[in-house]
Amino acid sequence: MVLEYRQLSKLKSTYVDALPTLxxxxxxxxHTEFKQTGSDTGRLSSTEPNMQNIPVRTELGRRVRSAFVAENAPDWTLLGADYSQIELRILAHYSRDEGLMAAFLNGEDIHAATAASVYGVEISDVDAEMRRVAKIMNFGVLYGLSPFGIRQQTGFSAEEGKAFIDTYFTNYPGIRGYIEGIKEQVKQDGYVETLMGRRRRINEVHSSNFHTRGRRESAWR
Structure with a gap:
């Protein structure tokens, strides 16, 4: 009941109450407002309302989402466009991991390919649950997902989660090398840099507080 209350309260305050005032x-x-300087990473952000975070996973969320209709619909429509697995494609480029690059170059379903690699099966034998777990791993490990985090999202034990992470990095050694290299580079330079030269300073890199350093590791990557 508490979780249901939180869901309803969030929908009410963020959308039902707020949208009429906008x-x-x-x-x-x-009319949403797009900002090029709204995030530390340089990602385009959307405010008043945030069009990048309209709920879709629940029935009530989809009812809120149905309120967003293009002017003169159905002749005009709202279009949402997204790169296909863009973070993983960038990761393949940066890490130069042979397995990850091969999966993309061969046009494979990257999550199914990861599942096949980690579970030790043929890609044709990967089922929906195996792919779901592999998808969590593909994005989660990149941003510092821990064995505890895997346990929360998959139902694995912490020990199984750790074994899964170890197997993942064994199969994709280039990714581990890239991540560790970034950590060392940040400690030395105090910033990370994009391919085009945009820099983001990570001031917490030398913090004496372990938790502060840990929270910022995802930003280093």
Whole structure:
């Protein structure tokens, strides 16, 4: 009941109560604001409302989402476009891991390919649950997912989660090398840098507080 209350409260405060106040008096419609400097990473952000975070996973969330309709619909429509597994493609480019690059170059389903590699089966034998876990691993390990985090998301024990991570890095050694290299580079330079030269300073890199350093490791990557 507490979880249900939190879900309903979030939908009410963020959308049901807030959206009517964001209607432009001149157009009678909502116009989000995109910001190029709204995030530390340089990712384009959206505010008032955040169009990148409209709920979709629950029935109530989908009912809120149905309120967003293009003007003069159905002749016009709202289009959401997303790169396919862009983080993993960038990771393959940076890490130069042979297994990850081969999966993309061969046009394989990257999550199914990871599942086949980690579980030690043929890609044709990967089922939906194996792919789901592999997807969690593909994105989670990149951003510092711990054995405890795997336990929360998959139902594995912490020991099984650790074994899964170890197997993952054994099969993708280039990824581990890249991550460890980034850590050392940040400790030395105090910043990370994109391919195009955009820098992000990581001031907490030399913090004496272990938890502060740990929280910022995802930013280093």
């Amino acid at each position: 209607v432009n008096p001149n157009t009678g419609r909502i």
